[in-house]
Amino acid sequence: MIRLFAPCPKFIPLxxxxIISCSLPLAISDDTDTDREALLCFKSQISDPN
Known part of the structure; x- marks a missing residue:
């Protein structure tokens, strides 16, 4: 018998x-301007090597 659904358990976590990675920008987009500025400042501090 052929198993058609064998790869499904491996596919579900992916x-x-x-889905979670696609929904994160939607959750962030409702934030205020000050929250966005703080997030950009935090990202720039992380990416700055100094």
Missing amino acids: LAVF
Whole structure:
């Protein structure tokens, strides 16, 4: 008998990660301007090697 759904258990966690990563920008977009500025400042401090 052929197993058609054998790769599905491996596929489900990948699908969950994809859905979460796509929903994060939607959650961030409702923030205020000061929250966005703080996030940009934090990102720039992380990426700055000095």
